[in-house]
Amino acid sequence: MKRLAFVGLSACLVLLFAISFAIDLTREWTGYQRRFLRSLSQDERRGVPTGIQQIQVKSLTRVDRCTTCHVAIDKPHLALAEEPFTTHPGDYLTWHPPEQFGCTVCHGGQGLATEVKAAHGEVKHWEQPLLRGPLVQASCGKCHGDLKAIEAHVPLLAEGVQLYNRYGCAGCHAVHGFGQTVSIDLSDIGDKPWQLLDFTFIGGRHTLPQWIEEHFAAPRRVTPGFRTTELPPGEEEIYPTFMPNFGLTGEQARALTVYMLSLTGESLPAKYVVPAKPAVPPVYATSIERGRAVFNTYGCAGCHGEGGLGGRKNWNAQLGEEEPSLVYVKMYYDRDSLKQLIREGRQPVPRRDPSRPRSPSYMPSWKERISEPELYDLAEYLLSLYDEHVPQPVPASSEG
Ligand code: HEC
Ligand code: HEC
Ligand code: HEC
Ligand code: HEC
Ligand code: HEC
Incomplete structure (x- = not known):
């Protein structure tokens, strides 16, 4: 009887061992490690640690087990061409x-995870999926305040920042306290949980980078509008988003996406931060040139188009279905009335059809933002647009 129990128990134990051994063998990472070791000679194997590997970085409160599979990331002499056995580029x-x-x-x-999908954060509950390919440039700006110094390594991020300024995004959006509050603050857009975004009009995989990129390519398709509640139920009208379609190329949309993903609320210990050197303020030859810089800095182009030439949609405004071009302001304003309008803004804008809902966009007030000397130059610039863009009649000859 006793002997029978003993044999039975032993058999159970053996079975348990066998099962746990089998589970271990079928773990993803053990598979990768075995495949990698098979590619090495006896000698080479000796220098390669096995089992779960982890890098613990206390000051960043991170534990990264990536090297459990990415076994050759710092071993160029052993690396293979295929993932996860490559060596790190650059x-x-x-x-x-x-x-x-x-x-x-x-x-x-996800640093702690040891399965491919989970480790790459490409699972539902993880908010920081692997930044694949060139999207990884989004991280560099967290620490490097001076992108110029590392520009060669972050071409997309640098282009994204440039486009943000050129198209006047700051006219509607703020980032870290700079910019208008006409629309959503973008300071932490890189942390936005994808669950908070509307993917109704987006196919494929639902990720934050994908939403942002598609929204840039076609804002009015991705956010076709909000139902206004001003009109009686059933008669409400839907205006599409007034985020302009900037006619971006695929590469430009990607560059802006990389810049957006770089905007996060993450704060890092000082020793990780490489601050920018103080910039030398640019010098302009004339008041008009300084005014052009003011126009670009504050994002007037976001609504009035590059150089104030117009072309950005608004709906149901007395002045038209577009935000006005500023080429003709000289015909309607003198310097003082122009400065006054910019200080005060105009909100809401007068409607073309009073029975339809308000125009979604408006002229914000700038008095808290633009200093008086800047305002002077800005007005000079705007008043110069007429002469710059409208062909002047040739003066009649005074002789003869
Ligand atoms: C369980 C094994 C495993 C772990 C753990 C793992 N990876 Fe990978 N990794 C892979 C495999 C397999 C591939 C190739 C397939 C793919 O791209 O998903 C890969 C590919 C990659 C690539 C190239 C992707 C591309 O599209 O260019 C990067 C970058 C990467 N991993 C980073 C990481 C980082 C960072 C971690 C840690 C957070 C990590 N991996 C953890 C197995 C792993
Ligand atoms: C300072 C930021 C930085 C750190 C830290 C870093 N990487 Fe990278 N990694 C990059 C960049 C940038 C690239 C893309 C380089 C390129 O395409 O020229 C890259 C490329 C890769 C690739 C190749 C895939 C591809 O896109 O070509 C893998 C795999 C990878 N990294 C894994 C790791 C692992 C594992 C670690 C941790 C040991 C790590 N990286 C740490 C910035 C970093
Ligand atoms: C967590 C912070 C952090 C991140 C993220 C980061 N870096 Fe760095 N980087 C540093 C620090 C700190 C140094 C060391 C600076 C020094 O020694 O002056 C450095 C050094 C460098 C250097 C060499 C020194 C130099 O200025 O020429 C380059 C190039 C560089 N980083 C590029 C990048 C790129 C590209 C990325 C994004 C893929 C990136 N870094 C991401 C913190 C970071
Ligand atoms: C969020 C969008 C937006 C931004 C940013 C914006 N504007 Fe406007 N602006 C408008 C709208 C809309 C009107 C039309 C108001 C109306 O219908 O009366 C307008 C009107 C004007 C007018 C009067 C045009 C006319 O023909 O009567 C001037 C001048 C002007 N803006 C200058 C500026 C300057 C300078 C800046 C940057 C400091 C700026 N705007 C930024 C939306 C904007
Ligand atoms: C005329 C005002 C206006 C300008 C200029 C503008 N946007 Fe927007 N933006 C909006 C509005 C309104 C929304 C919200 C509705 C929507 O998602 O389309 C928005 C939404 C966004 C979102 C999504 C934010 C979120 O959390 O859902 C991003 C990202 C964005 N804009 C980036 C930009 C960038 C980058 C630029 C410059 C290239 C820009 N915007 C220029 C009005 C503007």
Whole structure:
């Protein structure tokens, strides 16, 4: 009887061992490690640690197990061409030693996870999916205040920042306290949980980068509008979003997306931050030139078009279905009335059809934002647009 129990128990134990051994063998990471080891000679294997690997970076409160699968990331002599056995491209790991930086601070993903999908954060509950391909440039701005110094390595991010200024996004959006509050504050847009976005009009995988990029390509398709409640039920009208379609190329939309993803609320310890050197303020030859810079800095172009030439949609405004071009202001304003209008703004704008809902866009007030000397130059610039763009009659000859 006793002997029978003993044999039975032993059999159970053996079975348990076998099961746990089998589970271990079928874990994703053990599979990758075995495949990698098979590619090495006896000698080479000795220098390769096995089991779960982790980089603990206390000051960033991160534990990254990426190297459990990415076994050759810092071993160029052993690396293979296929993932996850490649070596790291460039000198990034020299500039940012893994033991001080880990991996996720740049790449995103879920440091502690040991299965591919979870580790890459490409699962429903994880908010920082792997920044694939060039999207990884979005991380560099968290620490490098001076993008100029690393421009060669962040071409898309640098282009995104440039486009943001050129198209006058600051006329509607604020980032870290700079910009109008006409629309959503973008300071933390890179942290926005994708669940808060409306994917009704977006196919494919539902991720934050995808939403942002498609919204840039076609804002009015992605957010076709909000139902206004001003009219009686059943008669409400839907205006599409007044976020302009800037006619961006695919690359431009991607560059702006990288810039958006770089905007996060993450604050890093001082030793990780490489501050920008104070910029030398540019010098302009004339008041008009200074005024052009004021126009560009504050994002007037966001609503009035580049150079004030117009072309941006609004709906049901007395002045038309577009935000006005500023080429003709000289015909309606003198310097003082122009400065006054810019200080006060005009909100809401007069409607063309009073029975339809208000225009979604308006002229915001700038008196808290633009200083008086800047305002003077801005007015000079706007008043010069007429002469710049409207062909002048040739003066009649005074002789003869
Ligand atoms: C369980 C194994 C495993 C773990 C853990 C893992 N990876 Fe990967 N990784 C892979 C495999 C397999 C691929 C290739 C397939 C793919 O791209 O999804 C890959 C691909 C990648 C790529 C290239 C993707 C591309 O599209 O260019 C990057 C970057 C990467 N991993 C980063 C990470 C980071 C960062 C971590 C840690 C947070 C991590 N990986 C953790 C297995 C893993
Ligand atoms: C300082 C930021 C930074 C850190 C830290 C970093 N990487 Fe990268 N990684 C990059 C950049 C940038 C690229 C893309 C380089 C390129 O395409 O030229 C890259 C590329 C890769 C690739 C190749 C896939 C591809 O897109 O070509 C893998 C795999 C990868 N990294 C894994 C890791 C792992 C694992 C760690 C942690 C040990 C790590 N990285 C740490 C910035 C970083
Ligand atoms: C967590 C903060 C952090 C992140 C994220 C980060 N860096 Fe760095 N980086 C640093 C620090 C700190 C140094 C060291 C600066 C020094 O020694 O003066 C550095 C050094 C460098 C250097 C070499 C020194 C130099 O200025 O020429 C380059 C190039 C560089 N980083 C590019 C990048 C790129 C590209 C990315 C994004 C893929 C990136 N970094 C992401 C913090 C970061
Ligand atoms: C959020 C959009 C928006 C931004 C940003 C904006 N404007 Fe306007 N602006 C408007 C709208 C809409 C009107 C039309 C008001 C109306 O219908 O009476 C307008 C009207 C004007 C007018 C009067 C045009 C006319 O023909 O009567 C001037 C001048 C003007 N804006 C200058 C500026 C300047 C300078 C800036 C930057 C400091 C600026 N605007 C930024 C939306 C904007
Ligand atoms: C005329 C005003 C206006 C200008 C200029 C403008 N936007 Fe917008 N933007 C909006 C409005 C309104 C929304 C909200 C409705 C929507 O999502 O389309 C929005 C939404 C967004 C969102 C989504 C934010 C979120 O959390 O849902 C992003 C990102 C964005 N804009 C970026 C930009 C960038 C980058 C530029 C410049 C290239 C820009 N916007 C210029 C009005 C503007």
